[in-house]
Each structure stands twice: as structure tokens, then as C-alpha cells.
Amino acid sequence: MEVAGEPIRVQSIAQAGLTQVPLQYVQPPQHRPIHSSSSPPITIPVIDLFGSDPAQRDLVRAAIGRACNDWGAFHVIGHGISTDLLRRVKRVGLTFFNDCPVADKVRYACDPTSSATEGYGSRMLERDDTVLDWRDYFDHHTLPLSRRNPSRWPHFPADYRSTMAEYSDRTGSLASELLELISESLGLPSRCIEDAVGEFYQNITISYYPPCPQPELTLGLQEHSDMGAITLLVQDEVGGLEVLKDGQWVKVQPLDDDAILVLLADQTEIITNGKYKSAQHRAITNAHRARLSVATFHDPAKAVKISPASQLLSKSSPPRFRGVVYGDYVSSWYTKGPEGKRNIDALLLES
Numbered sequence: 001m002e003v004a005g006e007p008i009r010v011q012s013i014a015q016a017g018l019t020q021v022p023l024q025y026v027q028p029p030q031h032r033p034i035h036s037s038s039s040p041p042i043t044i045p046v047i048d049l050f051g052s053d054p055a056q057r058d059l060v061r062a063a064i065g066r067a068c069n070d071w072g073a074f075h076v077i078g079h080g081i082s083t084d085l086l087r088r089v090k091r092v093g094l095t096f097f098n099d100c101p102v103a104d105k106v107r108y109a110c111d112p113t114s115s116a117t118e119g120y121g122s123r124m125l126e127r128d129d130t131v132l133d134w135r136d137y138f139d140h141h142t143l144p145l146s147r148r149n150p151s152r153w154p155h156f157p158a159d160y161r162s163t164m165a166e167y168s169d170r171t172g173s174l175a176s177e178l179l180e181l182i183s184e185s186l187g188l189p190s191r192c193i194e195d196a197v198g199e200f201y202q203n204i205t206i207s208y209y210p211p212c213p214q215p216e217l218t219l220g221l222q223e224h225s226d227m228g229a230i231t232l233l234v235q236d237e238v239g240g241l242e243v244l245k246d247g248q249w250v251k252v253q254p255l256d257d258d259a260i261l262v263l264l265a266d267q268t269e270i271i272t273n274g275k276y277k278s279a280q281h282r283a284i285t286n287a288h289r290a291r292l293s294v295a296t297f298h299d300p301a302k303a304v305k306i307s308p309a310s311q312l313l314s315k316s317s318p319p320r321f322r323g324v325v326y327g328d329y330v331s332s333w334y335t336k337g338p339e340g341k342r343n344i345d346a347l348l349l350e351s
Ligand SMILES: O=C(O)CCC(=O)C(=O)O
Pocket: 205, 207, 221, 226, 233, 235, 240, 241, 281, 282, 283, 292, 293, 295
């Protein structure tokens, strides 16, 4: 089932045909998903970017402002990334997980002794005592170009590396355009958030959630908000992502192939002084079908200090967060665990 000495991959457990999940994957009752059809009948906003048509910019900016305010998450269409590329990125990911033998996959294993290293893995946190996610992943370091080394990515299928590189370039530009619109929606200069973040450190994580014999006891990915500035996410048609809205978990229904989900992440919440909140989300599992998602994270460099934008501060609007060096934020996230939004909450100043 496993190559000797290699950490367990969830896909191998799923393929062993167990009827019960191993205990390490069983969530405590308060974190178990409620598997019912009673998800609130509300859906995440869908915003058409109209291919960046300047004539539509006012309209788009206003829609983005509302979605950031109400949800911290929204779908975009009309974003200029071709449906063909979105399909290809999901297809190469799925082909790697489904069709590459385990012995080949583990050649790309990430370093299990430290967090966020590039490659094929399963555990997210450094702590040993946490409940494990029902998920395997492949993490790619994609931007800046000095970090990008496609020889560390799967060689199979043949177009894997070129597809990921193309997708990285396209999502990097889209993230930049979205941060401009988000800044403008708060009356800030277009480059305000991007200037605070600095050059993007982009990572792309393909998550693979095998079918799970006990979906009611497990989570594919525990509840968290992403730690960087902005995440762009595509998922296949299976579904399983949920976003927390006013204390309720709302299913993010997969849309047509061309929609991309935008999730505001913690550094944007800090830079906007809490005017926009990062989206808390999680992935649930199902008993029947494997699910795939591709998350593209845009983060500051580790040395960058993030603080609320000065333009948003005044006597009547004091800073709500302490400034933080991004590398320290990341270390604390991986050692303490996300537990919802505990890491950003720890930076809140008394008001
Ligand atoms: O699989 C998903 O839909 C969510 C993935 C995610 O939240 C993440 O990788 O941070």
C-alpha cells in the first residue's frame, strides 16, 4: 500500500477499501460537517469583469466592493483566462493523481519535516497532535520566476509543466488586476494593496480529496482563512468547498468551467484595517467521487512587514491590527494551526 518509510497518503488509505477512517482523521464533534441539504439558499456573488473593459470599470469596482464587504469571496467570469487553460490545469492535476503510480508520485514527495515545501504531500501542519485532513496535494512554487523550477513538478502527463507555468503567469496578472479593483473600491490608489504586499510570492496547490468512507466524521481541509493576500481557486464539478457567511457554512457550487473563485486572505484584511475580512472556508468530503481543486496563493515575501494602510487611518479610525512580519505570521500559522482565524485574531488591537 505504501512505499516503506514514506508518509501515508490519503489516496492509499482510500484505495485500501476501509469502511472506517483511521482515528487520526476523525474530527471532534464540534468540527464535523453537517451533511444535510440545509445549506442556506444563498449563493456567492458572481462578478463579470468584462475582459477589463474600461467602460465597465465603475460597475465592476462597485460589485467587487459589495462582495468583499459581504462575503470576502466571489466568483469572477469574463476574467480573460481561457476556458481551455482552466480545463487543462484541472486535467493535468487529475491525471497526475489518478494515473501516476504511487512509486512515481513519491519521487516528488515534499520534505515531511518542514511546512510549505514544494511537492507531493498530505500533512499541512507541523504539529503531530492535530486531526488530519482527508487530502493529498501537490504544492508548486511558481513566482517570482527565481523560485520557479518546473523540473521539481510532475513529468507526467507530458504537458503538466508547461500548463502549470502558463497558469501561474495568467493567474499572477489576474490577482494583480483584482487587487487594484479592491483597492479602488475602498477609495484607495489602485496600487495601494499591491505596493503593501510587494512582489508576489505565488504558490499553486493542487488538492486531491479521495472518496471517504465516513464523510460525516471527516474534513477534506479544516476550516481556515488563507494567510497571504488573495487566492484564486478553481474546482471540478464534484463540489465540497464551503465558505462561512454570518456564522453559517454555505456551499460554493461549482459553476461552469470558466468561473474562478476569489478568496480574500488575511494580509488583505490587515492592510484594509479590517474593512474587508478574509474568507473562512473548508472542504468537506464525500463517499463516492474524488474531488480536485487548484488554489493559487499570492503572498508577500517573508521579510515584508504588513500593517494597515495609512490612508485608512485617522483619529476616528485607529489601526485595528498590529503590524506583522509576514514570515512570522506564516511560522505561527503552521505551528499553531489555523483554527478558524486565530492567527489574525491574535494581531487585533484593543479598541
Ligand atoms: O479544495 C478547496 O476547495 C479549498 C482549498 C483551500 O482552501 C486551500 O488550499 O487553501
